[in-house]
Amino acid sequence: MTRELIQENDVLKLLKSHKSIRKFKETIVEKDVIRTIVEAAQGASTSSFLQAYSIISIHDPEKRQLLAEWSGDQKYVASAPEFLVFCADLHRLNLACSKHGLPYEAGYTEAFIIATVDAALAAQNAMIAAESLGLGGVYIGGIRNNPDKISDLLKLPDEVYPVFGMCLGYPDHNPDVKERLPISAVFHEETYKTPDEKEMDAYDERIRAYYIERTKGKKRESWTESVGTKIANETRPHMKGYLESKKLNQK
Template sequence: MNKVIELLKNHKSIRKFKETKIDDDKLKAIIEAAQCASTSSFVQAYTIIKVDDMQVRKKIAKLSGDQPYVEQCPVFLVFCADLNRLDLACKIEGSKMKEGFTESFIIATVDTALVAQNAMIAAESMGLGGVYVGGIRNNPDEICDLLEIPRNVYPVFGMCLGYPNHNPDIKPRLPLDVVFKKDKYSTSGDEDRIKEYDKLAREYYLKRTKGKRDDTWSKQMAEKMEKELRPHMKEFLRNKGFEMK
């Protein structure tokens, strides 16, 4: 197995960090590597905000669902889908950007996710670890106020980075044939394979928690998907210029 694939397959979420700081040169290299991610039509529709102000971080940690690692990690980044810069490019050329199209929203969101994953991989290649923080979407208006995020920009997620202070087991992924199909979309055999996977996930959680958590993937997904997932996001995005035309 080559080193890149080995690195990718060794990914795990890190939520406990050493106090060791990340050198500016290392962080710069991480961001530069992130910038090299694929981007739709060269639009580069993202902005990354590094949050150093600890008072702001404390508020973000609270707004994100009381996640202490937002405060404790050496580096906290907020990845934003950004169409504001494209509006500026239009103004430079004497034209006007048409706002609110769903395709533009998809492009910006996907660009942001690709950039973030490049950043995570680059960080892990340096011996760092991290975790994504989707909880910033719990209270997106407040996050935007704290970070002065303008119209046509929205925070997609945060990312904690630092040197790992724990070594969690790698979570088992869904069976390959459940997620990788040939020629057409098919669910043939998926139910049985997922039931097998649930047994594996259960073993993982029992081992990780020393018998305290008896859980499966299907149980987690059922509990999650039977709820309304951040219903405020629709109105928030519309108010930010993402009208989904």
């Protein structure tokens, strides 16, 4: 395969130009477009053909407002033309067992991982499909700030939980693509390798420059400072109890 062929590949160009979109035009996203995006999501690989996820589209403005507040006051959750909630869903598989009188035991961590991964794969297909149609979007992990309230609002049964939301719409801004880690930090051959310090230092400085430029100097952190601050703090400790209460991730 020649370098030119790779450079001209539209799918690769799309993948490498991804950027989260948080400002949307008011233009509605047509029902057919959403349907196409969901069908693309359904085309994702799925563990053992289980298809262990559900996607809920929320249009009701009051629900949107609540979702925005419960996600940490993220305004675009209320204002985006489309908002999808991607749920890991083992409930449907429980029903499949009942239909055939098969014993079913809820609560396995492995089943929880399968359903979460299935939801994420479907979501990323949806994001790419949307981008290929000229839309943009952003994932909203913030919905896990208040999973209990959101489960009630969306009437999620046991064994279904909201993994993340996704705002979609026609972009009304065009942020720069965020440079990812040096490939040597994420791609290893034969055995795991700790990242090269010099390459990481150089990356840190490039990301610092990116933030300074993007925020007009308000944010000046390097990548390690930024992610370190995030990950050093406790991170949604309520999730363990919440998942167990939904008969997920118990054993």
